[in-house]
Amino acid sequence: KAGVTQTPRYLIKTRGQQVTLSCSPISGHRSVSWYQQTPGQGLQFLFEYFSETQRNKGNFPGRFSGRQFSNSRSEMNVSTLELGDSALYLCASSLGQLNGYTFGSGTRLTVV
Amino acid sequence: GQNIDQPTEMTATEGAIVQINCTYQTSGFNGLFWYQQHAGEAPTFLSYNVLDGLEEKGRFSSFLSRSKGYSYLLLKELQMKDSASYLCAQVDNTDKLIFGTGTRLQVFP
Numbered sequence: 001k002a003g004v005t006q007t008p009r010y011l012i013k014t015r016g017q018q019v020t021l022s023c024s025p026i027s028g029h030r031s032v033s034w035y036q037q038t039p040g041q042g043l044q045f046l047f048e049y050f051s052e053t054q055r056n057k058g059n060f061p062g063r064f065s066g067r068q069f070s071n072s073r074s075e076m077n078v079s080t081l082e083l084g085d086s087a088l089y090l091c092a093s094s095l096g097q098l099n100g101y102t103f104g105s106g107t108r109l110t111v112v
Numbered sequence: 113g114q115n116i117d118q119p120t121e122m123t124a125t126e127g128a129i130v131q132i133n134c135t136y137q138t139s140g141f142n143g144l145f146w147y148q149q150h151a152g153e154a155p156t157f158l159s160y161n162v163l164d165g166l167e168e169k170g171r172f173s174s175f176l177s178r179s180k181g182y183s184y185l186l187l188k189e190l191q192m193k194d195s196a197s198y199l200c201a202q203v204d205n206t207d208k209l210i211f212g213t214g215t216r217l218q219v220f221p
Contacts, residue, residue, distance in 0.1 A: 042213035
């Protein structure tokens with residue numbers, strides 16, 4: 001079965017722009033979580049969606065937002081990009097906690 | 113907030129055994145995951161512990177002590193391909209996954 005698919009794989013944006021990243025979970029998985037990974041901070045939790053509702057939110061500014069569609073696909077948006085937003089953005093889908101979370105390959109965002 | 117502590121780097125020799133420790137805050141604990149992440153790749157699931165004790169899966173085992181807020185990942189018969197980062201992640205009482213910064217393991221021949 002197909003894994004978690006994230007698009008695009010790589011992205012270069014300029015400060016002040018906005019960006020939208022996409023995540024398609026494994027078929028049947030209704031939970032999608034987003035993480036930011038940077039060398040110094042490790043994986044930081046952004047938010048989690050379940051059945052089109054945001055179920056959990058991390059400590060990121062309001063510039064970071066997301067949504068989930070009825071087919072469980074999720075998007076995250078970052079507005080007014082800053083240099084510090086350069087990172088690998090990972091999404092993970094899950095059937096339930098005991099089954100673990102399956103990660104996508106991520107979108108590497110570079111802000112210049 | 114919650115602190116997950118694990119060593120930043122470890123080295124070991126092919127064929128050896130290595131233990132990667134992880135400590136976490138015991139309040140709001142709902143389970144602990146270990147993930148492996150090779151450079152440039154997605155993290156992959158290794159193990160999940162929610163009860164005390166040892167879970168064995170082939171060459172990899174994971175141990176949990178809830179009273180001590182302590183877990184370890186044990187890798188036996190190390191292979192070169194085991195060179196990767198190993199991420200400890202706690203599930204908190206809101207079901208969020210809180211990750212440590214990861215332990216980068218280098219296996220030498």
